[in-house]
Amino acid sequence: MKVTLKVYRFNPETDKEPHYDTFNVEAEPTDRVLDCLNKIRWQQDTTLSFRMSCAHGICGSDGLTINSQSALACQKLVKDYDYTKKILIEPLRYFDVVKDLIVDFKPFFERIKSINPQETQSIAKDNIEKERNQTIKERSQFDDALKCILCGCCYGACPVMIGEDREFIGPAAILREQRYLFDSRIADAQERMQIMQKPHGVWGCKSYYKCTVVCPKNIKVTEAILKTKKKITQEQTK
Ligand code: SF4
Ligand code: SF4
Ligand code: FES
Numbered sequence: 001m002k003v004t005l006k007v008y009r010f011n012p013e014t015d016k017e018p019h020y021d022t023f024n025v026e027a028e029p030t031d032r033v034l035d036c037l038n039k040i041r042w043q044q045d046t047t048l049s050f051r052m053s054c055a056h057g058i059c060g061s062d063g064l065t066i067n068s069q070s071a072l073a074c075q076k077l078v079k080d081y082d083y084t085k086k087i088l089i090e091p092l093r094y095f096d097v098v099k100d101l102i103v104d105f106k107p108f109f110e111r112i113k114s115i116n117p118q119e120t121q122s123i124a125k126d127n128i129e130k131e132r133n134q135t136i137k138e139r140s141q142f143d144d145a146l147k148c149i150l151c152g153c154c155y156g157a158c159p160v161m162i163g164e165d166r167e168f169i170g171p172a173a174i175l176r177e178q179r180y181l182f183d184s185r186i187a188d189a190q191e192r193m194q195i196m197q198k199p200h201g202v203w204g205c206k207s208y209y210k211c212t213v214v215c216p217k218n219i220k221v222t223e224a225i226l227k228t229k230k231k232i233t234q235e236q237t238k
Contacts, residue, residue: 003024049098049101052074062074063153065093068088069157072216089101111170153214178227181228202225205222
């Protein structure tokens with residue numbers, strides 16, 4: 001059968017404005033959206049630019065906006081959408097476009113790095129040569145956060161990031177901080193909580209739950225953010 005994709009195009013070297021191109025590809029309902037994009041690039045337009053690597057939901061490189069919702073192109077099948085109509089393919093929201101569907105991830109990785117204190121070590125110094133055992137229960141406090149593949153889909157979905165506060169640190173960065181704050185081995189929790197409380201930090205989250213809805217790893221992102229807020233509040237009222 002034929003599937004029609006309406007694809008966002010922008011080449012800053014030649015285009016003044018973005019535009020959309022429409023492509024018809026031969027596809028099965030069980031084909032992935034990524035398969036359709038590859039067919040376009042291999043058979044119709046070699047200039048179409050998008051990122052991909054693993055094609056199996058592991059590397060996090062093919063986050064896109066598909067029919068107005070963030071998703072990994074390799075995880076979504078044609079039959080997940082109404083393929084009797086055009087499927088709209090756009091770059092992830094929030095980020096600046098480098099070319100076509102490729103966005104600039106620098107602001108994302110800057111935020112991920114910004115959650116770490118500059119001067120302190122996460123693991124207590126006197127513990128550095130020892131085994132640092134954890135119980136299953138202790139480890140379970142941050143297991144979910146470890147599933148994050150840094151795909152940025154949550155940034156493209158978060159109403160705070162894309163509308164209310166473009167400086168907001170964002171869901172994936174807070175999720176990563178939750179991973180440290182709930183790790184029984186860390187020694188710099190106070191510094192980490194201070195970082196989270198800076199302007200545009202954890203309190204910027206308005207619990208819209210959009211990050212949780214789109215996360216391709218089914219991480220309970222908003223729940224992790226709420227746990228982080230609760231821990232900070234408990235610390236302040238001690
Ligand atoms: S829960 Fe917070 S981080 Fe997630 S989408 Fe809503 S405002 Fe953004
Ligand atoms: S929290 Fe989920 S959506 Fe956000 S970067 Fe991690 S894997 Fe992607
Ligand atoms: S290509 Fe690696 S997650 Fe989709």
